[in-house]
Amino acid sequence: MNKLFFELGRYILFVRSMFFKPERFKVFFERTIHEMNNIGVGSFGIVTIISVFVGAVTTLQTAYQLVSPLIPKKVIGTIVSDSSLLEFAPTITCLVLAGKVGANIASEVGNMRVTEQIDALEVMGINSSGFLGLPKIIAGVIMIPCLIIVANFLMISGGILAARMTDLMPPNEFIQGARETFKLFTVSVSMTKALVFAFIITSMSTYEGYFTEGGALEVGEAGTRAVTRSCVLILFADFIIAKLML
């Protein structure tokens, strides 16, 4: 229990220490653009693959469960689009990003710690947590919601594609079902989740890397810890957001 409170307190202080005025705005801006490219563009491929397949599989499994002839097939479109917007696109995509982006950030920062590069920044008088962490958080908070928007679109497209390829129903019926019950509020929930999850992934991974002690083995362990803790926090935050907003 003591360890939990110690870690929580250290994490809060670490996040607070990041929010300082950058030493040189031009360098900070360049680093943020670089991180946006790493996090956003670098994850586009995996997000595309996952989204299309999740959408397709959700469509087929929903159709399998809706056996009653009294339920019109367009309901499949309603269920797939709502569940994609509300849950699958933000949560599954962010769980995958926690693995890809989170492990990458934790090992990068952890490696900088064990090779004294963070000490070198501190000795130069640079706020190392802000210099390393803040561009990653800003990049994540901008790019991950963009990826979630793409994931939303691709999941529904994957669903339409699967319905079309398996002769389940024509695309316009699927789209009609999706549009009939569409509420703009579900997009707000999706974006809120994306923002919160993006912050969790980037801050937790930077934190784990920043406090790495030891060598190569510990850098690997920091990467693993960053992924597992980010995933647990994402699921916890998912529950809280659902409870508060729905």
Add this chain to the structure above:
Amino acid sequence: MIELVNLNKRFADKQVLFDINAKFEPGIPNLIIGASGGGKSVLLKCMVGLLKPESGSINYDGRDFVHLPYDQVREVRREIGMLFQGTALFDSLTVAENVDFPLKMFGSMSMEERKDRINFCLSRVGLENVNSKFPAEISGGMKKRVGIARAIALETKYLFCDEPNSGLDPITSRRIDELLRDITEEFNITTVINSHDMKTVYDIGESITFIYQGRIWWQGHRAHIDETRKHNPELDAFISASQF
């Protein structure tokens, strides 16, 4: 000049530095020597602010580094250059970008002026035609020299070196020693070097501080070390172990 007054440092209930009092003058290489685990790396980390001492003060030309507010600590740190044991070069940046880093962060130079300064610093440490190479593409000795170039890029007033010869062959070690001595004299820098290489001590040790079990055991010039070791068994054991 750097002055340490009654410096104490402990980790949990283990005291590692006991009432350290020392002065490090500019323009001469100041060496801190001692066995591994004796406290010299902890002392160096306290001096550059990576560790906070429990009591005592570290005065940089009269500015008490331990008790200054954070903003002023950062100002002092910008006058500090440090060569780390593992060089701590940023591996995602090229050699030129590593030297440019402090200039870009804190300097007010134009791009052209920065380029000239990078070339000057690299040529001063004897490196040419490596500007576009990454740290992983150059040798250990070259990395140390890039580390020195980065440390002096901002016209540093205080230079700290943690085991500058570790992992280097004897010839490269001597070159690094000579380079550190020459730079110290040329730019009148207050240079503090952590070392357990006795060859370095005999070659460039103008002011030597021998630390034993967290305490300053002896301070003096290299010319007096042989005389002192006769009646200082701890210093004698350290030097003898180095086959001197």
